[in-house]
Amino acid sequence: MSELLTAAQMRSLEMAAIESGNVTGLELMERAGRGVVEAVFEAWPDLAATSHRAIVLCGPGNNGGDGFVVARLLKDWGWEVSVYLYGDPAKLPPDAKTNYERWRKTGEVGEWNDRAIEDILDERLNDLVVDALFGTGLTRPMPEDTLRTWHGFVPNVTHQDAASRPKYVAIDAPSGLCTDSGANLDGFPADLTVTFHTAKVGHFLIRERHFGGGPGLSGMVVVKDIGLERPIGRDIVQLLEKPTTLRPKWTHEHKFSHGHALILSGGAGKTGAARLAARGALRIGAGVVTLGVPGSAQMEVAAQITALMLKRVEDGGAMTEVLEDRRINALCLGPGMGVGERGKALVRAALAPRGFHPPYDGRSVVLDADALSVLAQDDALFGMLHDRCVLTPHAGEFARLFPDIAEKLNATATKGPAYSKVDATREAAKRAGCVVLFKGPATVIAAPSGACSINAALYERAAPWLATAGSGDVLAGFITGLLARGLAPMQAAAIAAWLHVECALEFGPGLIAEDLPEVLPKVLRALDA
Numbered sequence: 001m002s003e004l005l006t007a008a009q010m011r012s013l014e015m016a017a018i019e020s021g022n023v024t025g026l027e028l029m030e031r032a033g034r035g036v037v038e039a040v041f042e043a044w045p046d047l048a049a050t051s052h053r054a055i056v057l058c059g060p061g062n063n064g065g066d067g068f069v070v071a072r073l074l075k076d077w078g079w080e081v082s083v084y085l086y087g088d089p090a091k092l093p094p095d096a097k098t099n100y101e102r103w104r105k106t107g108e109v110g111e112w113n114d115r116a117i118e119d120i121l122d123e124r125l126n127d128l129v130v131d132a133l134f135g136t137g138l139t140r141p142m143p144e145d146t147l148r149t150w151h152g153f154v155p156n157v158t159h160q161d162a163a164s165r166p167k168y169v170a171i172d173a174p175s176g177l178c179t180d181s182g183a184n185l186d187g188f189p190a191d192l193t194v195t196f197h198t199a200k201v202g203h204f205l206i207r208e209r210h211f212g213g214g215p216g217l218s219g220m221v222v223v224k225d226i227g228l229e230r231p232i233g234r235d236i237v238q239l240l241e242k243p244t245t246l247r248p249k250w251t252h253e254h255k256f257s258h259g260h261a262l263i264l265s266g267g268a269g270k271t272g273a274a275r276l277a278a279r280g281a282l283r284i285g286a287g288v289v290t291l292g293v294p295g296s297a298q299m300e301v302a303a304q305i306t307a308l309m310l311k312r313v314e315d316g317g318a319m320t321e322v323l324e325d326r327r328i329n330a331l332c333l334g335p336g337m338g339v340g341e342r343g344k345a346l347v348r349a350a351l352a353p354r355g356f357h358p359p360y361d362g363r364s365v366v367l368d369a370d371a372l373s374v375l376a377q378d379d380a381l382f383g384m385l386h387d388r389c390v391l392t393p394h395a396g397e398f399a400r401l402f403p404d405i406a407e408k409l410n411a412t413a414t415k416g417p418a419y420s421k422v423d424a425t426r427e428a429a430k431r432a433g434c435v436v437l438f439k440g441p442a443t444v445i446a447a448p449s450g451a452c453s454i455n456a457a458l459y460e461r462a463a464p465w466l467a468t469a470g471s472g473d474v475l476a477g478f479i480t481g482l483l484a485r486g487l488a489p490m491q492a493a494a495i496a497a498w499l500h501v502e503c504a505l506e507f508g509p510g511l512i513a514e515d516l517p518e519v520l521p522k523v524l525r526a527l528d529a
Helices: 007-019 025-043 062-076 094-104 114-122 144-158 213-218 272-283 295-302 316-322 341-351 370-377 395-401 403-410 421-432 471-484 489-507 515-527
Strands: 002-004 053-058 080-085 128-132 167-171 192-196 220-224 237-239 260-264 288-293 309-312 328-333 364-367 389-391 435-438 442-446 452-456
Touching (some): 025 094, 025 167, 062 167, 260 272, 272 328, 316 341, 328 341, 328 471, 341 364, 364 471, 389 489, 395 403, 395 421, 421 442, 421 452, 435 489, 471 515, 489 515
Parallel strands (some): 167 192, 260 328, 328 364, 389 435
16 A cells, blocks of 8 residues: 655655755755656656747745746756746745746746736647646635636646647646645646655545546646655555455365355345345355345345355344354345344344454444445444444445534535545544445545545546446445455455455446456456466
8 A cells, every 4th residue: 555645744744854854845846846847758758859838837835946946947958938926936935935046047937917827828839837836735715816827727628639738737736626635626637747755635535526626637646756754654544555465265274264254135126235245255255155135035035146155034033043153254234135124123133242252252244235324313223333343335325324524524615624535434433433434436444543545446547337236235245255254344345445446447348246246356366466
């Protein structure tokens, strides 16, 4: 996994490096500027082949200082460069002011004028536009006296053919993006975003009521090293990458060594979701998977399964009897289960103390779909959640479970750092006392301790085919199967989410939920490569 930082965490790392005496702020700014030019030439090699024309828009902070470095380096490369400053040069931070003065020795700095800049942006002679205005430092919507320029940018980027318009590059983040939350504070999109040391949390978040967010505005994100120490701490958000902790099955073990998962089904005509989850649990390596079904669905399910086992579970009492088998170490409730009295009784039986140590005997419980709706209706059941539980809500289910948290998340952002999906998931996990996996293109997974990771089906890992009925049921089954194999809840949720996206990428267009478990063996084999 790789780290994702907030704006404050990045500033703290930079200050620690400067205060240690290992590097100066000017050196960091120079490295950042060089990183931007490198990234531009790597993305568009033709721009490095000969001289071109660029416009660099510098802001009133250190992001503007990076812009002055970029302007100087491009001019040294033989480019014709126009620079405009938003703000008073006398009020620039010391390092930014030094780079402003260095640029002034070789070039002019135009006074900020919306009409003039808009006219320049409309010219076809520009090959590159560099946004060095606000970066990670923006904490409010774009200033009113720049709006004409922002609205001049947007049609250039979104409505012109890419071959006939300038390339748009943002330093650290497109101006107008809250890099802690992904909120769009009236920003404009870039073709390329060059950020430093690590990507930022907001590059991977989409606020539900601000569609596009970090991924929609950032274009391609490139991270350039500027020589800082690796960040550590539980408050650092992790970006999920290829897992390295999923061990293979051992040859001397038997099926129960890999766990026994019990997945509860709904009644007749409502068994498909549970069967999808069960297939996912079996494919991911649970030794035994049993479907618990009411009598009305018993024949229906029996006709559809082979490797899966079948157990009649009519109600909460029957569930309690089944759970006397202590080999059952992972449960999944919710897919197609229903929200009536049977559903409530099953959730209650699954969460009830069993008199062992710990009270739930170390048994893990995945609560998805209908089980989440049951929890939202019953405070007493919600209070029975424990640290071996995993909740897997999508946005609507999250809002029913945590309405006050969802209200904060969905509120229109008027300043930054805005309340983020990371903040919401962490708060929900702490309240529930268990792992919460908040689904979406950017799936956020958090534990009560504050540990948090993001599984991003974005950028090169975009998997739009996952927006299909039943894919969430398979994910619940993946998590259940990994829990049955003995993984901790946070680890099981994270690995399952990553594998879920990887299966979709492996299969590609035309994916339906049934395909996910069937392509999983190929994905698992690739992990051993």
